[in-house]
């Protein structure tokens with residue numbers, strides 16, 4: 001089954017979009033004080049924010065986008081990190097994460113119908129957080145690059161929803177081990193990484209440019225997927241609900 005048929009509509013409009021820096025939070029600063037304890041478990045806040053501005057600035061009013069961004073970033077607060085692999089596509093929780101995305105999409109639409117636009121913006125923010133994390137926390141990008149017979153393509157050429165890869169038995173996401181906490185302590189980081197299994201989030205993630213040359217592919221895929229999720233959520237909305245949702 002093709003999970004995301006709308007992906008074919010994606011355009012190349014973000015061809016030149018690259019991670020440029022921080023829109024909302026300076027490097028090494030945190031939206032919430034407790035975030036420093038969850039640092040290694042999440043796609044960096046600044047890239048979530050940058051992706052949302054690049055894709056959604058022209059689609060939402062500033063007021064609406066502010067709420068969407070706040071809900072997206074709220075997923076990486078400590079309470080969203082513990083016991084919620086489905087928020088972040090961690091620990092091979094693929095089916096739970098897909099179900100979570102659809103649950104939040106249904107909540108977005110039902111909230112619009114019941115005229116609770118704030119709840120709709122929050123649900124959509126949570127939805128796209130999970131969708132964006134898919135590329136940073138799974139081996140999807142590695143699999144996609146391995147499938148390019150002509151060698152590595154430009155990051156903007158990445159297909160964010162190759163049906164073969166989405167349904168591949170080789171698809172994995174990083175497992176979260178308690179011992180990864182050691183890697184948060186600078187003096188113990190090397191030791192912590194050495195005792196961390198290779199299927200751990202700590203080894204597999206593409207959360208930041210420091211993770212190597214595959215990061216720009218993860219960034220581009222998350223960018224395209226955000227647009228796809230917006231289209232999938234709004235395609236069947238009547239005009240008055242679309243206007244309510246975007247606040248435009």
Ligand SMILES: [Zn+2]
Pocket residue numbers: 041042043075076087088129133
């Ligand atoms: Zn996350």
